[in-house]
Amino acid sequence: MAGRQKKAADWAEAKRRCRLNDGDIAMAKALRMSPRGLIANIPGGSQRWKAPVREWIHHLHGKTFGKSPATRPPPGDPPPRPPAAGPGARPAPIPDDFEPPF
16 A cells, blocks of 8 residues: 555656646656656756656657647647627528428
């Protein structure tokens, strides 16, 4: 029982120190990474070439399992908007041969 609690505490510490969310932790576990390995790969001040742990996990997960499920578009590209259905929007035209069901 103590082993499971220690493992859970190690994952909680890795989540906090590496600034990961539950999805990132799930990806790391799918890659069979250990929490200590994640903590050891936090880039230091002189390691500007090293990607943050979160980006590293996403890169490896995408490389291993295909496209990452949690990928987001780049920050400059806004998501497509659905058509407006506000007060100024027009309803769809009713066909000429339409008969109400009542």
